[in-house]
Amino acid sequence: MNAKFPLSIAVLGSGKGSNFQAITDTIQNGSLNARIVCVLSDVADAFILERARRLGIPADYIDPAPYKTKLDGAAELKTIKRLRHYRADLIVLAGFMRMLKSRLLAAFSGRIINIHPALLPAFPGLESWKQALTYGVKITGCTVHFVDAGMDTGAIILQKAVPVLDQDTPETLHARIQEQEYIAYPEAIRLLIDGQCGAWKKS
Ligand code: GRF
Numbered sequence: 557m558n559a560k561f562p563l564s565i566a567v568l569g570s571g572k573g574s575n576f577q578a579i580t581d582t583i584q585n586g587s588l589n590a591r592i593v594c595v596l597s598d599v600a601d602a603f604i605l606e607r608a609r610r611l612g613i614p615a616d617y618i619d620p621a622p623y624k625t626k627l628d629g630a631a632e633l634k635t636i637k638r639l640r641h642y643r644a645d646l647i648v649l650a651g652f653m654r655m656l657k658s659r660l661l662a663a664f665s666g667r668i669i670n671i672h673p674a675l676l677p678a679f680p681g682l683e684s685w686k687q688a689l690t691y692g693v694k695i696t697g698c699t700v701h702f703v704d705a706g707m708d709t710g711a712i713i714l715q716k717a718v719p720v721l722d723q724d725t726p727e728t729l730h731a732r733i734q735e736q737e738y739i740a741y742p743e744a745i746r747l748l749i750d751g752q753c754g755a756w757k758k759s
């Protein structure tokens with residue numbers, strides 16, 4: 557890999573930002589050669605923006621209107637502009653609840669990753685921990701993968717398994733999956749930094 561270090565990471569999120577926090581903590585304790593250059597959100601009052609501001613990281617709301625489930629039109633263009641402004645090398649989706657469209661995917665080809673709360677290709681889409689419970693699988697987990705135009709279909713970087721317990725509720729299972737996410741996401745980014753992931757490229 558031909559990246560400058562520390563690696564410049566932009567985070568996109570719509571929610572509470574606990575994965576963002578885990579990545580930030582790992583950077584701060586010195587075990588990830590990276591820095592977060594910005595956090596962008598499609599939700600004006602998302603806690604991820606608040607977390608970033610408390611850390612002194614640029615945090616921008618991008619109005620996604622008129623689209624409900626995708627980042628398209630003016631919002632997509634504005635996002636590309638912000639990511640270029642902050643010179644992001646890697647785009648990390650951390651609970652970002654919109655599909656990315658072709659202009660953004662092309663602008664950062666091979667440089668966008670996501671974390672999904674299931675062992676893909678099982679249970680793509682929303683509330684995967686509920687899907688896992690309903691199906692009755694005995695093992696689920698989380699997956700860090702590259703983002704392509706599909707729904708949770710990109711090349712897999714890393715997975716962590718989580719046993720499903722008889723007494724699990726959606727809440728307890730999701731909480732245990734999230735514990736593994738906080739390990740998996742920094743580990744996957746480290747694989748990219750160390751050049752241990754074949755699909756990774758930096759232009
Ligand atoms: C995580 O469970 C992740 O797998 C999914 O969205 C959730 C984000 O949580 N894509 P948080 O905002 O990082 O706390």
